Amino acid sequence: MSQIYLRPLELKDAEVSYQWRNDPEVWTYTKFVLKNPITPDIERQWLSNKINLANEKRFAICLKESNKYIGNIQLINIDADSAEFHLFIGDKAYWGKGLGYEASVMVLKYAFYNLNLKHVFLEVHADNAAAYSIYRKVGFETISRESEFLKMVINPAILQKLS
Template identity: 50%
Template structure:
């Protein structure tokens, strides 16, 4: 992986950048949740502050290791009963298709399964989002349900361990999540 990226907790100040992503239709092309009006920095800040107060969400910024540039978000939300919902997006389009999504997903899955002690992580993905589907397939997620244009995919800790040939002893990757 080469530590090209690291994850850090999202903070309200990240809204100064993320509000711009929320107004870019290309970023939301494959999601069910699209903004219906222009998102201002103030709207984004209030939204982010509310989300960061949720005890059952773990939200992180994806940052480049060499410059600390904030380029996307990754999270596990609605955590309960040892399971949570995974979300990922790269907001800075110049970093699309560079392997960053895969690297970030590996970091958050390791964190979710080993630090948070989750037993299952699931996600929803648009059937035409080939970049995301490629990542999720390589990580071992399996499709368990199809509805309209969305697939629900699941990865359990045991599947993850088998797919990635990890042991339960957490690999330390120079504390990639700070």
């Protein structure tokens, strides 16, 4: 039984997520570089610019037991048949507990069964063993490497094995 649920990101989430954006450990293996501290107002403005974009579906990862918001998962650059996948658990207390895997399965089912996408791709830092493990377990396959980042892709046929 799932420990989490996904819901659309909301402006109020900025009160929590701005803290994650200021934590360099959360972003160690990403292309995000913090130049100036992120305030709740800056985060709220960023969210307000993102949450209603037609080609993006951004979700909060929340614990069923407490409704606590612990991370984000999203599909961006959505077009007729593909999207780019992003995942992070911002609350480090929940790292390594299998929640990223659960959220990945949920959003990929949404991508393939609701949005009817043909493939979803992502980039992951080659040294990010935890993320790479999740992506491989879900069914992403490495298709190329650019510098320190691996490009991975998944299609609906692979995901059906998880159902």
